[in-house]
Amino acid sequence: MKNLISLLYFLCFFGFEAKSQNNKTNPDTSGSVPAVTNVRGAKYPLILSNHRVMFRIKAPEAQKVQIDFGKKYDLIKDNDSFWSITTDSIGEGFHYYSLLIDGIATADPASESFYGMGRMASGIEIPFAGGEYYAEKDVPHGDIRIKKYYSTVTKSWRQLFIYTPPGYDANINEKYPVLYILHGGGEDERGWATQGKTDLIMDNLIAEKKAKPMLVVMPDANLGAGAFGEDGLKAFEAEMKQCIIPFIENNCRVKNTSANRALAGLSMGGINTLYTGVYNTNYFSYLGVFSSGWIVPMQNSIADAQYDYMKQNSSKINGDLKLFWLAEGGKEDIAYKNGQIMLAKFNELGIRHAYYEYPGGHTWPVWRNNLYHFAPLLFK
Structure with a gap:
């Protein structure tokens, strides 16, 4: 009986974690739009209807990839060497952010860069109803x-x-x-x-x-x-x-x-x-x-x-x-x-x-x- 309870706990916990990770890397993208600050033709960063932002970056040799909005998000690597994550809801308007590859801060090649933070940094425009x-x-x-x-x-x-x-x-x-x-x-x-x-x-x-x-x-x-x-x-x-x-x-x-x-x-x-x-x-x-x-x-x-x-x-x-x-x-x-x-x-x-x-x-x-x-x- 004890083993059965442990197994059920493991399955429930693992299922929750898998669903949570899946929501971060494969969220509902209905109503989503590429950010207007993306370079021409880039689909990502993708802004979802609730102002969460989905990132998808190819970095086959990287050991760790993060997005830094002040709060850092760890991206998850798939079998095709793409790293993905969906952030929390980001405030409306313009924000700087950084792409961190193995701890090195750089600009996201899929986004326009702006001089801010004392260097060229990525910027993203979140749609603003009052803008x-x-x-x-x-x-x-x-x-x-x-x-x-x-x-x-x-x-x-x-x-x-x-x-x-x-x-x-x-x-x-x-x-x-x-x-x-x-x-x-x-x-x-x-x-x-x-x-x-x-x-x-x-x-x-x-x-x-x-x-x-x-x-x-x-x-x-x-x-x-x-x-x-x-x-x-x-x-x-x-x-x-x-x-x-x-x-x-x-x-x-x-x-x-x-x-x-x-x-x-x-x-x-x-x-x-x-x-x-x-x-x-x-x-x-x-x-x-x-x-x-x-x-x-x-x-x-x-x-x-x-x-x-x-x-x-x-x-x-x-x-x-x-x-x-x-x-x-x-x-x-x-x-x-x-x-x-x-x-x-x-x-x-x-x-x-x-x-x-x-x-x-x-x-x-x-x-x-x-x-x-x-x-x-x-x-x-």
Whole structure:
């Protein structure tokens, strides 16, 4: 009798495990679609109806294959040397991920790659029911342009991306306001232009007359290894004032007053915005800080110096700025706590600001939404 019970337990347990593994490698694929971020003709990654993602990769010599979304998934090898797995449900919007083969992180050859995480990484776009604001629509479209400029700060040639609104080339007598927008750590000037969907967001806002036509300038905020230290922040401040703004105003049809300039950034770019923007309110009338705040305790001395400056210059800051807009990605945002500490300090110092919160963490779905809500507030 004891042996029979043991056998039944084994069969039930094994059957459950087999079914579980089968669901991971051979799930119901009805209603599934290849990710729009797949390279041309690639079926996988395959997005299932419940936002789970199925991966299938051929790696005959590999000993172990994983997919890393922050959480790692072990793929299972079949007899044809294909490795497969189906993830848990992945949040809507854009996400970086890595393919790990025997512990080595690499980009998935079946997916488009993006510069993020400090290297070229795979990216996947999970369909988003609320993503109509960055969908491709039958509206007038602007352009994304790439320009080279010489930096007297770095003594090197650098590049930036520029969004020009619909009609920019035709309306040769019109000048436009400018939003300078900055990427986060581990990214560069390509971030807002590709992962951020800046052109589509702006095209749709302008078409709906929710935002004024404007240029959006996307520079590279990486100036050396110490980007989060005061030397790096000072270097970027100099880059903006000595190189980027003069280049744009000498080469594009833009209005060159502070009332027609805005500066914003996400994460590391938000810290650059705090440093460059608060100390230079004679340059900018609008500041946007997304998923950011002074990093405690690493930047305490930098923050304390700025808070002292704010205390002494609160009337000037409040008078110069038409909008100081701060946003966080909910409590799951890694910058949330530091952001709340900073907000409390602003209240204490009497610095006027607006606060917006959109749940989603420290991710591109949040920052796209931030741009969508920030841009209509500019240049009124």
